[in-house]
Amino acid sequence: DQQVKQNSPSLSVQEGRISILNCDYTNSMFDYFLWYKKYPAEGPTFLISISSIKDKNEDGRFTVFLNKSAKHLSLHIVPSQPGDSAVYFCALLSSGSARQLTFGSGTQLTVLP
């Protein structure tokens, strides 16, 4: 059973509009949350992160929101640009001594010009 779920395998948005990517988790033992972005033929690259003591972190066009009670993480991109088209993975880091990243299955974002 997957502990981290990205229920939308794909998302298309118009250039200039907001992209919202979602991630749900079941385990309360995660204490650090990351988003990675992946272009074809490249490895994932780190985008933005948030710790469990915060509910929002903003970096330019990218904002990550964390709702611990709902076990829900989201990434907002505004305004969306065609260069944002990529696969986005959420990755959650478990707390304790055996810290390990658990990835979602990814969402393919396509930003249409």
Place this chain on the structure above:
Amino acid sequence: ETGVTQTPRHLVMGMTNKKSLKCEQHLGHNAMYWYKQSAKKPLELMFVYSLEERVENNSVPSRFSPECPNSSHLFLHLHTLQPEDSALYLCASSQDSTSGLAIFGPGTRLLVL
């Protein structure tokens, strides 16, 4: 070269072949990882090395054999693979094994015939 590099980028092998994947990091990190990404699935952690010692092995079949001769290099030796092992194999490194911020290589696309 900077960052995390992987060779080869693409590999086609028969089920009776033996091959090795190579990963090198130029970041001074102490932890290195092998991940497997199959189509439409989350990244799966295969192996974790910290200071050249294996600290995690997520029940990976013995036909995959990792080797970490020093903190900058990581190998994945492959033998008698199955067609279902065809996937993207990603190497990553981080400052230490408790850090969530992993830097990924570009991956090796493996096809087993």
